[in-house]
Amino acid sequence: MLRMSRQVGEGETAPDFDLPDTLGERRSLADFADKPALLVAFICNHCPFVLHIIDELVAFAKEYEPIGLQVVAISSNDPSEFPEDDYDHMRHFAQEKGFPFPYLHDESQDVALAYGAICTPDFFLYDRDRKLVYNGQFDASRPKINRPPVPGLPPLRTDLPVTGEDMRRAVDAVLAGQPVPEPHHPSAGCSIKWKEGKDPWWG
Template sequence: MLRESRRVDGGKRAPAFSLSDTEGRIRTLSEFDDAPALLVAFICNHCPFVLHIIDELSAFAREYASKGLQVVAISSNDTAEFPEDGFKHMGPFASAHGFTFPYLYDGDQQVALAYNAICTPDFFLYGPDRTLAYAGQFDASRPKINRPPVPGLAPLRTDLPVTGEDMRAAVDAVLAGRAVPEPQRPSAGCSIKWKEGMNPSWA
């Protein structure tokens, strides 16, 4: 199901997490305290919206690492419904797309709930004090997929290249100590696949 991310109140602090990366190491929010900016990206292996931007997102993360941005990607999908999103497939996916940042497994979906994540990809950008500065799209480009129009959602801009324009502007502002540009346009993607009994009312 196609969903759009929702506006989360600016100033909300980043929820703590303790999750395994693709090598089985436990990674925590606090280990990234020294980074001037932190981008938490909820993604998965199979979603066409993720696949559409993933190589540019990976290149963007490499480019901005030297500027002070730490990227952390998290996969929270129910793997009973989508086995290709399972833990054993995350390492090969990260390697295939040149990840230089942690890719973490949220098996019980508690971190996705804490962040109010709704779709893949869903982005949450935090400043040096780990308060939320930006929750929106990577850019306006969308993949070509076979689906009827969704009432209430804007048409997908499949004619645009993937540039990361919106995210670059937001990160540049955070690193410079400025407010991020407005409006913050929502990300669009596949809905997070919640486990039975876990589907939150807002998702």
């Protein structure tokens, strides 16, 4: 199911986390304290919206890491519905795509709940003080999928290339110490697959 709304407010502090990455190490927010910008990306392995942008996201991270951006990807999906989202597949996916950033496993889904994550991909960009400055789309490109249009929303732009335009504009502003320019268009993607009894009111 498509999700295209926000549940968090700009200026909120990044919730802490303590999660294993695909190399078996535990990572927390403090590990990246020296970086002037932090992008937390909720993704998964199977989602067509993630697969549509993943190569450009990897290239984007490699380009911006040397100038101050830390990207952290988190998968919170319950793999009972999509087994390809389990931890072993996460490890393979990160290796196959050459992730230059940590890919963390949120098995309890508590971190996704703390961040108010809605879909995959869902992006949360924080400034040096770890205040939220952007919760929006990577860019306006969308994959071609066999789904009916969402009532009240414009058709997905499947004719656009993946450029990361919106995220680049946001990160450039943060690294320059400037406010992220409007508009902030929310991300679109597959709903997070919540465990029974775990799904939030927005899930």
